[in-house]
Amino acid sequence: MNKFEGVDYFNVDSLLIEDEIMIRNTVREFVSKEVIPNIEKHFRNGTFPAYLIPVMAEMGLLGSIFPQKYDCADLNYISYGLINQELERGDSGLRSFVSVQSSLVMFPIFKFGSEEQKDKWLPQLAQGKKIGCFGLTEPDYGSNPAGMVTKAIKTNGGYILDGAKMWITNGSIADIAVVWAKLDGVVRGFLVEKEFKGFTAPEMKGKHSLRASVTSELILDNVFVPEENLLPKTEGLKNALMCLDQARYSIAWGVVGSMMACYDIALQYAKSRVQFSKPIAGYQLIQEKLVFMITEITKAQLLNLQLGKMRDNGTAKHFHISLAKRNNCEKALEIARMAREILGANGITDEYPIMRHSANLESVKTYEGTHEMHTLIVGENITGISAFE
Numbered sequence: 001m002n003k004f005e006g007v008d009y010f011n012v013d014s015l016l017i018e019d020e021i022m023i024r025n026t027v028r029e030f031v032s033k034e035v036i037p038n039i040e041k042h043f044r045n046g047t048f049p050a051y052l053i054p055v056m057a058e059m060g061l062l063g064s065i066f067p068q069k070y071d072c073a074d075l076n077y078i079s080y081g082l083i084n085q086e087l088e089r090g091d092s093g094l095r096s097f098v099s100v101q102s103s104l105v106m107f108p109i110f111k112f113g114s115e116e117q118k119d120k121w122l123p124q125l126a127q128g129k130k131i132g133c134f135g136l137t138e139p140d141y142g143s144n145p146a147g148m149v150t151k152a153i154k155t156n157g158g159y160i161l162d163g164a165k166m167w168i169t170n171g172s173i174a175d176i177a178v179v180w181a182k183l184d185g186v187v188r189g190f191l192v193e194k195e196f197k198g199f200t201a202p203e204m205k206g207k208h209s210l211r212a213s214v215t216s217e218l219i220l221d222n223v224f225v226p227e228e229n230l231l232p233k234t235e236g237l238k239n240a241l242m243c244l245d246q247a248r249y250s251i252a253w254g255v256v257g258s259m260m261a262c263y264d265i266a267l268q269y270a271k272s273r274v275q276f277s278k279p280i281a282g283y284q285l286i287q288e289k290l291v292f293m294i295t296e297i298t299k300a301q302l303l304n305l306q307l308g309k310m311r312d313n314g315t316a317k318h319f320h321i322s323l324a325k326r327n328n329c330e331k332a333l334e335i336a337r338m339a340r341e342i343l344g345a346n347g348i349t350d351e352y353p354i355m356r357h358s359a360n361l362e363s364v365k366t367y368e369g370t371h372e373m374h375t376l377i378v379g380e381n382i383t384g385i386s387a388f389e
Ligand SMILES: Cc1cc2nc3c(=O)[nH]c(=O)nc-3n(C[C@H](O)[C@H](O)[C@H](O)COP(=O)(O)OP(=O)(O)OC[C@H]3O[C@@H](n4cnc5c(N)ncnc54)[C@H](O)[C@@H]3O)c2cc1C
Pocket: 100, 134, 135, 136, 137, 141, 142, 143, 144, 166, 167, 168, 169, 170, 210, 215, 363, 366, 367, 368, 369, 370, 371, 372, 373, 388
């Protein structure tokens, strides 16, 4: 297959500034050289390519939107989106790692942490010296985290946390977990360090999706968490949901990378695969699929760009992010399936990345709010009537 040149049917690049294009191209090259040649092996073995963490840290990809005083790159939201897009062209697992570290760990510390917590954790997380995870989902509370049963009880000098979290990205490799628990009935965020007694994070095995990503349970068996590890500015579930908005934003961009990877390969394959004496790209039914793909990619790119501008100028609301996450994940999955069809039997092999992207996208469509939840969020916004409690 030829070198990846990008997918830009509507000259969306002309709407980006020079710095954004430079960042995008740097990450694109990194993914082509360092990720794509090795990622299939990791997916097959069910391992996360942790050796890439220091490289990504050095490139400024961890917590890239936060200020330089915390060793971060202080980029805008469009650049952050482009980083996620390029990483997910490699693999959703790698993008998930960066999303979690940046949006679900560094963001709550930056937004709801004390000055001491920020000074202590943000530089180390930006440098990749410490890894974080975000524990919200529980075995019995996924789409409805308000029902969580993990609880914190005030004790001398701190809190006792008791409960369990499930499906936690980075859990087993994390040095620090942002754990959400109810204190006197109010959801608060706590920084649980891996050494704390009673805290374990066993890895969950048997995934057919996001195999190059660590997913874990978090078990909190009467864990003492000192006072200084409570995120002081958390005051309810809305703070956890603000973190999810950040992560959903990165997903909306990320899946465009998967779309571009699948489209690029399907187009090249269709032009070179000959059946009935001509390339299959010359058949109307194949062209229809390719046109669907390029149309949806273009729409998603423009949607993301406007969302990024709104995020940068402070006008993006949670329902805007929901619409983009919902649409782009759905379309990415449709594109991956169509690309698989275009490649025929070859599409099922790991010589091509399509089944890997397709399998990954099943998780991406589900996590950070399922497709249905985002439907209900946008539905509530446009009708003014909530479909859930
Ligand atoms: C690989 C992976 C990584 C993850 N990483 C993290 C992480 O790092 N941290 C974290 O906290 N969580 C994480 N999650 C969890 C994820 O966010 C949840 O799986 C997700 O929120 C859905 O919850 P659930 O799986 O319990 O599904 P459920 O909530 O049980 O939903 C099952 C189905 O019912 C539908 N449904 C539920 N309620 C309604 C309703 N009112 N109306 C219509 N349909 C409804 C859902 O849309 C879904 O289709 C991860 C999940 C995966 C798969």
